[in-house]
Amino acid sequence: MAVYTQVSDEALSSFLAEYDLGEALAFKGIAEGVENSNYYLETRKGRYILTLFEKRVNAADLPYFIGLKQHLSAQGFPCPQPVMGRDGEALRTLEGRPAVIVTFLEGLSPKRPNARQCRSLGEGLARMHLALGGFDGRRENALGPASWRRMWEGCAGNADALQPGLSNEVDACFVRINAARAFSDHLPRGTIHADLFPDNAFFLGDTFTGAIDFYFACTDALAYDLAVCLNSWAFEEGNATDASRLEYNFSKGSALIAGYQSVRPLEAAELEALPALCLGSAMRFFLTRLADWTSTPAGALVRPKNPLEYAARLAFHRKMETAEGYGA
């Protein structure tokens, strides 16, 4: 849940005057996204989401994110469509922060996705990759492999306190990652979402209806996006309550991969790289969570997510040799 920035009546009114949307009929802070402040906005013209970008988003990247959503919308892929002001600009300033209004997307984020939803998500992910084929924006993955070693050095000292032996486990994962060709340039690349967790995907029933929150999108290996999804959609709590005891649900994982392949079949090199990509993307989320866990003050508005949920995934992927192990 995230409403960091309050919007005054006057500021909202002046902001909306720059659009052809009419006045606000409703304006409510909503619990969507973790990085930014989001409001449900309603006018006579329809329903919208107003986002204020907080400090974690680099303002220089915003035109890329907005262009990406405009491209996807133009291609008919369901995502929030940036609304232009009267001056033709989608990005402007509100309460001293970059801000954008996007269209409201119907659908619900599944709390505990089922296998049919995983299949539909896989199809949607592949459709998104194809729809982004013609997008000419480029953005480096700021949280890609080059950043992991640096992040790890910044917080490795805290790992063993979280779970004894964790530091050695992470080092062993780095050995595996460094040996893999998955993070070279030989895999098919393109624009990826890079954070398509269940929170960021909408469904009606079991059918994927769209993706939101593109603020980690970047240019990277397409199969890395699939690996992010396998990590965030196909693991679930086993009988234990301990966060480190997560289990890979093979039915969900194989449904996700099959859904993806039904739209965009994976190349042999992508299948071969899948275990290392899963390990790498688990590393990325483990490290950012570990950094947040360590640095978040006790009274913070948003509670940090437990890095051990990703330590469990690291341990799983490190032992996995082939894509078949994931259900491919």
Place this chain on the structure above:
Amino acid sequence: MAVYTQVSDEALSSFLAEYDLGEALAFKGIAEGVENSNYYLETRKGRYILTLFEKRVNAADLPYFIGLKQHLSAQGFPCPQPVMGRDGEALRTLEGRPAVIVTFLEGLSPKRPNARQCRSLGEGLARMHLALGGFDGRRENALGPASWRRMWEGCAGNADALQPGLSNEVDACFVRINAARAFSDHLPRGTIHADLFPDNAFFLGDTFTGAIDFYFACTDALAYDLAVCLNSWAFEEGNATDASRLEYNFSKGSALIAGYQSVRPLEAAELEALPALCLGSAMRFFLTRLADWTSTPAGALVRPKNPLEYAARLAFHRKMETAEGYGA
């Protein structure tokens, strides 16, 4: 901001199956109310708010609150209207908590109400009192004068740490309150909102469009409700940044009272009691905030409000002798 209880996909789906609303098309936690969890809910039939009642609300009071809103809606007063399930019941259970669906109310809560809004709010408050004239529900004000002394004894020891001399100031206010006839039964009584802060009132432009969050409603002096509003609508920060340096905005206060009187003229006894009622309602919010301030753990999801904002109002009201001083 308040989403304490997460709702699983299955629980939401079974819950909605008990209504004639169709399936959810959107479901988002919203930052509305402090005591309960609130979700924006959309179906083919329309837009709604789904509320789960958290522990601070007494479940035995819920039929009263729901009956009150049904009565107000039937009288044409704008407020969220409880939606009945197929069995004719509005109140049922979701995720182990009492839960209700109400209609969505258009309008925005003013962050910093202006005098025109204060006038319109006063009119709306009086209309609400008249509309509730025929409501036969009864509920004691659990946070009325009888509770204040007990609350104060529970946390008086913390007052001087907040502001030196505060403890003596509060004791002096109690002397004044105990001497006043305002809290006897001689004033016109009825059903009051008892918490109609700007957060709980909606406007389009300067026009009051409805009230929400009736979970402190009770049977009490009507003029006490006006006093609650004077405290929450007519004070504003002066030039100082210190919370204790709030100022009474005479224009806003007199507009609020005039708006009220244009619909329901105050009796002489109510005008005479107004300073003591203002002092008493400031005491009620000071004491609950002081208790929350003292008991809220550092990492809590909702930050407690500063009790000193109400200590400043206490100091103001204690010196006020007549309703004219408020602009009546």
